[in-house]
Amino acid sequence: MPATSALPVLYSFRRCPYAIRARMALAVSGQRCELREVVLRDKPAALLAVSPQATVPVLVLPGQVLEHSLDIMRWALAAHDPHGWLIPDRGELDAMLELIAQCDGPFKRALDRCKYPNRYPDASPADERAAAHAWLRVLEQRLALEPGGHLFGPRAALADMAIAPFVRQFAGIDDAQWQAAPWPHLRAWLVRWQQSPLFLGVMHKYEAWKPGAPPVVFPPPTA
Template structure:
């Protein structure tokens, strides 16, 4: 009897779920994908992780319910694109950069994108505070092709979904900032195989059903063909 696949509870547009799916795609660690409707969360997900947010990975008796931990769970098993071995940084340095995104940039992003959810929030002020951190990323990208060297790594893929969310609050304003390298880094990812590989639409999962396998063999093969050994974000150059 074949062993049951791990289960990933996910929501297509959630940046935390996106980063988890990116690492699963890169590693080739297959799972059963269960697309969640956030206003009607499955009891099975809540039983596994009462915090009630996606992503949640269930692997037998093990529950991993933090997006970065899911990334590390997958990549420590198989890391063919060397996301845990960047050229100009170590894992601790990447984790510190991701922590700055999660603890400092993300709260300002939320107040910029959803000011109505926060009493007294000033969307413009939060936008500008978040922009200070993005300028640091722009400076990094002025020195090297990706955040931690010459190839994409964990830090890029953990941060890109949140920069995407920020940029699309007001695309015109974002483009006016003159962040040429940051904008190019983001556009290359959005137009390339990594983004395409995680953004297929799936019907919401219902109890008793089996969700689709993610990533499927076709997606993994297509990624290897387009990206090859260069591990670039966008199309092969």
């Protein structure tokens, strides 16, 4: 293992869906870094110095700073992609990126307005919920056609791992409504992902990072 001081630095927040998918890609690829858990209401000066927007995750590399989770995923997988996340059994990388863009754009917009209605007083909760449900039905239809139960074939690929954290966040808004909705394939897909050793392994709780704290190597040697 390289010396900790030589490792890239990952600023992360445990529950953030963007940070979750970045950590999963780093873990599966075995790209070790120094993890610094961030308290969003008290962002450290070291994070602000490398990324003024200070939205997690941020990966600090020698001579480069990656400020978008999908860029971090693709950087890690370009180095080592043991499960072929970038090469789905069905479809192409561009098709996965298009579906991820729909998640990160229109779906995330509706998700935020459903989860945090007080932040968006001008939004219609019913309209935003309908928009979110319409896109989730797209995922349900894709999964229903795939006997392996993944978005682009019988095994998980980049799209599954990049989208699942946001579906998880939506499911947590109203569990009763989620369980009653007409998307059994989507529910089963989410349960499998949430029960996977990879997801469970990246959800360990860490203390908030402070300057001078002992470094935390991620993923840990046993991951």
